[in-house]
Amino acid sequence: MIRRRTALAAGFATLAPLAARSQSTWKPTKPIRMIVPYGPGGSADQVARLYADKMSTALGQQIIVEDKPGASGGVGAAMVASSAPDGYTLLLSPTAIMAITPSVRKVPYDPEALTAVCRLSTPVLPVTITTKLGAKSWQEFVVLAKQNPGQYWYGSSGLGTITHLTGEVLTRAAGIKMQHAPYKTIVDATGDIFDGRIQMVFDPSFVPYHKAGKVRTVLQEGAMRLPDLPDVPTAREAGLDLKGFRERSWFGLLAPKGTPQDALDRISGEAAKAAAQPDLQEKLVGVAQIAQHQSPADFGRQVSEDRVYFAGLIKELDIKLE
Missing domain, CATH: 3.40.190.10 (Periplasmic binding protein-like II)
Structure with a gap:
């Protein structure tokens, strides 16, 4: 099983960077909070804890994962959006927080009050x-x-x-x-x-x-079957057309708008280094995630593009959320 997981992770190696590009010298002087807007044990919580463990060592400060469920992720998102923009409060965000929910229902946070830090993974x-x-x-x-x-x-x-x-x-x-x-x-x-x-x-x-x-x-x-589910077909193999939206599903880090660029770059850089490590890639595959890093600028563009995409998809499918 370990060999199969490693092979699968290697198959997606191009999605994870070989090294961090950032040269930021920002050094945190106290623990960093990573808010997960859902309950413990779910996919977001698992991704957060795997990255927090690796990045804490690299940053020299503990990243504390806190689960804050409620309002379809809105409680945790609102907490981070209203936090001080100093690099010490992050949001582990799925696609919906920024690219789906705000365009179709009232949310307790302003998505414009959050800024992209980096993409972490793509779920299967x-x-x-x-x-x-x-x-x-x-x-x-x-x-x-x-x-x-x-x-x-x-x-x-x-x-x-x-x-x-x-x-x-x-x-x-x-x-x-x-x-x-x-x-x-x-x-x-x-x-x-x-x-x-x-x-x-x-x-x-x-x-x-x-x-x-x-x-x-x-x-x-997903692009291929997970090692833990070798006999379970993919949607494509089952002949289903899911309109490409799964490729736009991601987990990433957000921060309060106004967070210094050097802090964003340092956090993103350490996440990139973590994503390039084979042991983290393997652990992510074990929880049905593929390591995939994007820089603050690239992730910001991804979020903007996905917001337009999902708005169109929701209109096309006539999905009513309220």
Whole structure:
């Protein structure tokens, strides 16, 4: 398994930098807070802790990861947006915080009050269903869903999140009708999918439950199959057109607007060095993430482009979030 994970990480080596480009001399003099706007145990929390561990050593100051769930990530985002712009408060952000939710519903933060630091990773999406239906494959699940239109539910980490949009795009691509069950954090959906109160979720944190036989992962979206799911086909292999939106799913770091450029460059540079390390790449693959770094400027452009893209996709699919 280790060899297979290493090979997969190597296959994406071009996504991670070989060395940090930044020459910033900014040196933190106290611990740095990394706010995760979701609950513990989810994908965002896992990515945050893996990077925080590596970057703390390099920066000479501890990066403290704090989970602040609520309002589909809005509570944590608002906390960082209103923090002092001094480099000591960061937000571990998924795509939705900046590129999806603010354009379709009222949020408790101003996205313009946040600035890009760097991209960290690209998630690979496992699609997991309850075992209570008896379906053993994606195709079998689709048959059941078509026989019961509007009777099945998919869980997400909240309104306007990437997992919410995933449910809409995936079900429409498959020609099935399901209802949306938003949770404060995707971990809160665990008991409901175990018991069959909801039928589908999208998060790498459910892969261990798949291995334990408590749920069944039947599909994954990514360039290739994960080592932990060698027999689970990708969406492309299943003939699904997800309109390319998964390629725009990311986790990255944001900071309060006005944070000194030398601080942004130093943090980004250390994240780049971390992303280039094979052991971190392997650990990320183990939680269904691919290391992928972008500088403050490149990540800022990515965010702007994705905001336009998702606004168009939401309009095209006529998704109503409120």
